[in-house]
Amino acid sequence: MSFLKPTAPVYLLGPRSWLPARVMTNQDVLDWMGTRARPSWITHRTGVEKRHWVEPEQACSDIAAAAALRLLEDCAIDRRRISQLLLATVSGDFPTPPTSPLVLPKLGLDGIGVLDLVAACAGFTSAVHVGAGLALATGSDHLVIAADIRSKFLNREDLATTALFGDGAASCLVTPRPEQADYQLVASELGADASMADIIAIRAGGSRLPHHLNDDPTKVFLKMEHGATLFMKGVDNMSAGAASLLRRLGMSVADVDWFVPHQANLHLIRAITDKLGADPAKVVETVQFTGNTSGASVGIALAHLQEKLPLRSGQSVLLISAGAGGASACALLKRL
CATH class of the missing domain: 3.40.47.10 (Thiolase/Chalcone synthase)
Incomplete structure (x- = not known):
């Protein structure tokens, strides 16, 4: 980490x-x-x-x-x-x-x-x-x-x-x-799960398989494999990342005012909510109208929280994300 x-x-x-x-x-x-x-x-x-x-x-x-x-x-x-x-x-x-x-x-x-x-x-x-x-x-x-x-x-x-x-x-x-700042960064943490390194991938176009050597047209597209494993790993890794950051800060889930997870799909967001034991009313959901926007999704969801929901000075916001390659990142912010 x-x-x-x-x-x-x-x-x-x-x-x-x-x-x-x-x-x-x-x-x-x-x-x-x-x-x-x-x-x-x-x-x-x-x-x-x-x-x-x-x-x-x-x-x-x-x-x-x-x-x-x-x-x-x-x-x-x-x-x-x-x-x-x-x-x-x-x-x-x-x-x-x-x-x-x-x-x-x-x-x-x-x-x-x-x-x-x-x-x-x-x-x-x-x-x-x-x-x-x-x-x-x-x-x-x-x-x-x-x-x-x-x-x-x-x-x-x-x-x-x-x-x-x-x-x-x-x-x-x-x-x-x-x-003019909106938040102060309290702490952040990065991690990775190498067992997920190639479950979500575009197989062609890199140095492993350049386009001119690729003879399989499906390899130029984004592909998600082992759906059940991917779902469970996503839930486990994002939940573990959030728990790890809170533990380092001497905090509990109950101390967090808002949760902004990666908007992978609605079922995954709600499974993370359940695993953390978070109040669903404190979890931001935007995937219904944005879909999964990959690396932009947490930023888009945080902007939605800031614009649409009752965020008050001093409240804490936990960003939770993980995805392709098994890369994960969490950050705790304090609203100013």
């Missing part, structure tokens, strides 16, 4: 989220797939009722910039404050180059540090963890973005996977300065 308890205050400004304009209901997805399955099958199996998909011409850098621009403009952030951009994504514009440099001109930024961070569904929380460490070390501000496009990697022949996913992005500023 990689545990961070800041030795000096670190704050978050935001987040702000962005979802594509194109809304896909369950019927829309089934029509796109050309299947006669019923929309109620998707709702019953996943809890998802609709999700947002990008247009064909939109790429990861576009939606990342859209979320960051919303943050910069809503919060009137002076761009000169920003020393580095951290982009959490598993769906960059290209295999090479990294996508974070491509976001800079869309934000009117140049000459600052850039870093792509690949942590799949743990992306937003992992980027906050890394950004906090850098903010402590440098005394400067770091722009965090989590953005993922899954719709372009879905197989029309694989309903179980395709039914789950949506596209979206979220952004926040991690800073040592309290001015």
Whole structure:
């Protein structure tokens, strides 16, 4: 485990989220797939009722910039404050180059540090963890973005996977300065379960199997395997990560005011709630109208909490995430 308890205050400004304009209901997805399955099958199996998909011409850098621009403009952030951009994504514009440099001109930024961070569904929380460490070390501000496009990697022949996913992005500023901040970071922790390393994967396109050597068209799509094992591992790893962080802080589940888990699917969220013994009324659920947005989901759900629910000063918010590769990340925030 990689545990961070800041030795000096670190704050978050935001987040702000962005979802594509194109809304896909369950019927829309089934029509796109050309299947006669019923929309109620998707709702019953996943809890998802609709999700947002990008247009064909939109790429990861576009939606990342859209979320960051919303943050910069809503919060009137002076761009000169920003020393580095951290982009959490598993769906960059290209295999090479990294996508974070491509976001800079869309934000009117140049000459600052850039870093792509690949942590799949743990992306937003992992980027906050890394950004906090850098903010402590440098005394400067770091722009965090989590953005993922899954719709372009879905197989029309694989309903179980395709039914789950949506596209979206979220952004926040991690800073040592309290001015305008929405939260203080109490602590965060990263982990991994290597037994899950390849259960969720796109098999082709990397150095293991470059596209020009691939002769199996299904390997260019996102594939989730061993569904029952994946579900149980997801529940166990996210619950264990949350319990570990709270234990290090001498806290219990009852001490937490709000829980923001990765929005993988509704049944998994509720299984985590049960395993932790958390009050369901304190658990944020957005998957019904966003689908699984991979690394952006926790940031989108946190933005929803901030905008729609009665969050008060001094309340604690526990971010809980895990996903592809077995990567996990949790963080405890205090509302200012």
